[in-house]
Amino acid sequence: MIKLLLAEDQHVVRSALAALLELEDDLTVVAQVGSGDEVVPAALAHTPDVAVLDVDMPGLDGLSAAAELRERLPRCRVLILTGHGKPGHLRRALSADVGGFLLKTAPPDDLTGAIRTVAAGGRVLDPSLAVAAWDLAGNPLTPRDADVLRLAAEGADADEIAARLHLSPGTVRNYLTAIVAKLNARNRTDAVRIAHEAGWI
């Protein structure tokens, strides 16, 4: 029996999903929560095999909850079930080492199949996100580079970025120089444009 935790803020959607999954002989929903903040406490209390997490939820989002879950309960695997596959979300899912990433447009059989694959230690990615994943594979930026560049894109200067990321201003300037070189950009503004168009920040 595969024990499931469901995190989805839309109550009627969550209940419908739970009813659908309970129809399967080998799946059982042991916990349901409506916000990301509740994921880890519920997982610690009910020890699910797989946590099925929406991304957009009040409080902690599903990807942050996945990262926290990985620290606190590494045996619980995660399947992200979301309405859209933004490249930035895919990248964060990858960093959080989630087992699967499925869109809500997928047919129900794909969902139950994905849960079984993830429970068995496999990986699942929605086929419609193939090109997005491929683009991501060409990303020369490390997650830290992306953090620095995202703050630069918001208009922060090196001192502000340094304060926000607990780095020294000199280190931030080194990051920015390296990022401009990695992207073959003319300057910081150009680097922001290139990374944004490619979905890397």
Next chain:
Amino acid sequence: MIKLLLAEDQHVVRSALAALLELEDDLTVVAQVGSGDEVVPAALAHTPDVAVLDVDMPGLDGLSAAAELRERLPRCRVLILTGHGKPGHLRRALSADVGGFLLKTAPPDDLTGAIRTVAAGGRVLDPSLAVAAWDLAGNPLTPRDADVLRLAAEGADADEIAARLHLSPGTVRNYLTAIVAKLNARNRTDAVRIAHEAGWI
């Protein structure tokens, strides 16, 4: 009208593909070749919009031909059409900046659709390769790192790797140290194992 070059070593397969593509009103096959070596000369002579390349061919393989084509005739876009999607092939396709990567198991409509997308500057990746692309996205190795590690996996020492890649032995040792660190490996052997299991070399 979209002008096509077809490179496929199995003659009957190549002719069948050409016949299939000629059925479409907006596609025309301007050149057919049976080896990778012939791709660039034929492309220079016939200036196709899209080159549809098999990977496994005598002489130059399709991915090397794609890389050469990109240098010599950058306006010609490339669609790789192959029997299998090895992660190493996907990585090389990405480095060669190909427009599309499709498996021969795809339905004919997917092939014609992919050609049109690639001709228009878009990107296509076979949906069944979504997970492989996602795994690739987590690859911390640069293409050069992968070259160095692949030679190390074949048993070459730093001096041999240096000679093969036209680098100094000291530079190769720096690469190997960095690779071991990037992969959180215990040593070179462990780095080879990790990269091999992940499909990064």
